Amino acid sequence: MxxxxxxxxxxxxxxxxxxxxxxxxxxxxxxxxxNFAGSVKLKAASAMVEAAERDGLLTPDSILVESSSGNLGVALSMIAASKGYRFVCVTDSRCNLPTRLLMESLGSQIVIVTEPSRTGGLLGARIDRVRELCASDSRYVWLNQYTNxxxxxxxxxxxxxxxxxxxxxxxxxxxxxxxxxxxxxxxxxxxxxxxxxxxxxxxxxxxxxxxxxxxxxxxxxxxxxxxxxxxxxxxxxxxxxxxxxxxxxxxxxxxxxxxxxxxxxxxxxxxxxxxxxxxxxxxxxxxxxxxxxxxxxxxxxxxxxxxxxxxxxxxxxxxxxxxxxxx
Incomplete structure (x- = not known):
């Protein structure tokens, strides 16, 4: 058992x-x-959060933020709910409705980008929005799955x-x-x-x-x-x-x-x-x-x-x- x-x-x-x-x-x-996140992204999400905790980047007041087309967002939503962090997922209009609803049920905030950036498409627009959030409040912590x-x-x-x-x-x-x-x-x-x-x-x-x-x-x-x-x-x-x-x-x-x-x-x-x-x-x-x-x-x-x-x-x-x- x-x-x-x-x-x-x-x-x-x-x-x-x-x-x-x-x-x-x-x-x-x-x-x-x-797994309870429903995808392979649980492994990366767990590893990135645990590393950020070990490095002292996450505190009880931190707000996790990440760009995701869906699956990593769900994994981070689940982990954030389990650990007591706030989480903001920046996604785009291609993200499936069930995925967005699942993240919201876990207590996450969803930001949807609809207009692509000139050079990076919707992904570039999502990353731009994450950077704007981080610049607006020092409590935001971006794990950055793209370079982590x-x-x-x-x-x-x-x-x-x-x-x-x-x-x-x-x-x-x-x-x-x-x-x-x-x-x-x-x-x-x-x-x-x-x-x-x-x-x-x-x-x-x-x-x-x-x-x-x-x-x-x-x-x-x-x-x-x-x-x-x-x-x-x-x-x-x-x-x-x-x-x-x-x-x-x-x-x-x-x-x-x-x-x-x-x-x-x-x-x-x-x-x-x-x-x-x-x-x-x-x-x-x-x-x-x-x-x-x-x-x-x-x-x-x-x-x-x-x-x-x-x-x-x-x-x-x-x-x-x-x-x-x-x-």
Whole structure:
């Protein structure tokens, strides 16, 4: 029997789904959404808050503030409620309504940015707003998931070792690219592991993370309007870009087999499936599923929303290409 006193103490870190029956190739999906925050972001949030407490940056009067498209905001909302901090989440119009309501139920204040900045899109506008808040009141503490070293360190110390223990013969690891905290933490760990592991980053079409021209992205989570400061492409062997219509199609395909995952997971699985389909030999492959699907019921899994934004394209295969990451 497991008994906890704070919600962040619980995280199921040893659950994998074999997707062979769904995608036609064996792919082990590491499920990171089975905790009270509902996503992999709980690890980074916990690590960043604990580091800020150790360093004396957080006091009882502090107000946590962070820019988030949703999942990290929920994780910080939960931790702030547990520890007694106030928390302000600066998000944008793409953040799902259930996610915003969940953060508010945990006592957080939500600031929604609707106009993109000239150079950084909605992400840049969110960061500008965070900086304005910090300048207005010294009680604000910005953990800054985009540059905070404890974001990737959380995955270097927990996520990657757990995968290595479960799959000692691992050949390839697929990781979605958002802030690139999960990607960099895992990639650095496996760079020094006892055997080579190919690191394939999965990014969304319209993301500028790996040097592409930024474009419209309606599904929150993966992708960025600017290059993430944490990213070091020397640790990445390949990059797969996935269109949002294909993300939706993959989410629906998994749901028809009883697995309702989030948009970020749909993107990662779609990219991994395309990459694996090109391989002539069987490989041991793991993909990280950042989230579950309940927060996407009004978007990715809502027929009218999908049809209005993507039309028939969401029901047809979309070409995905794998390239070497630019230096």
């Amino acid at each position: 497991k008994v906890i006193s704070t919600p962040q103490e619980f995280n199921e870190d040893d659950l994998y789904v074999d997707l062979k029956a769904i995608i036609g190739r064996r792919l082990f999906l590491k499920c990171e959404g089975f 070293p404890h974001n990737p360190l959380a995955h270097y110390r927990s996520t990657a070792p757990a995968i290595a223990l479960a799959f000692p013969d691992l050949d390839v690891l697929f990781v979605g690219a958002g802030t690139t905290g999960t990607l960099m933490g895992c990639a650095r760990y496996f760079r020094t592991w006892r055997r080579p592991v190919r690191i394939v980053a999965v990014d969304a079409d319209g993301s500028a993370t790996f040097g592409h021209t930024p474009g419209r992205r309606m599904i929150p989570g993966l992708g960025s309007g600017v290059r993430p400061p944490l990213l070091d492409t020397s640790y990445v062997d390949e990059v797969v870009h996935v269109g949002e219509a294909e993300t939706i199609r993959t989410c629906h395909r998994m749901a028809r087999h009883g697995f309702v995952f989030g948009g970020s997971t749909g993107t990662v699985v779609s990219g991994a499936a395309r990459w694996l389909a090109r391989q002539e030999q069987q490989v041991t492959a793991v993909a990280i599923a950042p989230d579950l699907g309940e927060r996407y019921l009004e978007t990715v899994y809502q027929t009218n929303w999908v049809q209005d934004l993507y039309g028939e394209e969401a029901l047809e295969p979309q070409t995905v290409t794998a390239t070497s990451p630019p230096a």
